[in-house]
Amino acid sequence: EKSGIVRLPRMQAKWMFEPKADGMVKVTQQVLADLGGKVPGWLVNFAIVEAPFETLCNLRERIESRE
Numbered sequence: 212e213k214s215g216i217v218r219l220p221r222m223q224a225k226w227m228f229e230p231k232a233d234g235m236v237k238v239t240q241q242v243l244a245d246l247g248g249k250v251p252g253w254l255v256n257f258a259i260v261e262a263p264f265e266t267l268c269n270l271r272e273r274i275e276s277r278e
Contacts, residue, residue: 217248238267 212218222244229237240263246255 217246217250219244220247221245240266 222242224243225241227239227241229239231237242263
C-alpha cells in the first residue's frame with residue numbers, strides 16, 4: 212500500500228459470450244466494485260464507459276494476433 216493511492220478493496224467481474232447466428236459474438240461484461248475512497252464522479256463516469264471498451268479492444272487484438 213502507498214499513501215495517497217486509492218485501491219479497489221473489492222471487485223467482482225463476470226463475462227458472458229453468446230454466439231450469434233451471423234457469426235458475431237455478443238459480449239456482456241458485468242462488474243461490481245467497491246471504490247474504497249472518495250473518487251470524483253467524472254472519473255467514475257469516464258471509467259465505466261471507457262474501461263470496458265478498452266478491455267474489449269485489447270481482447271480483440273490478442274485474439275487476432277493468435278490467428
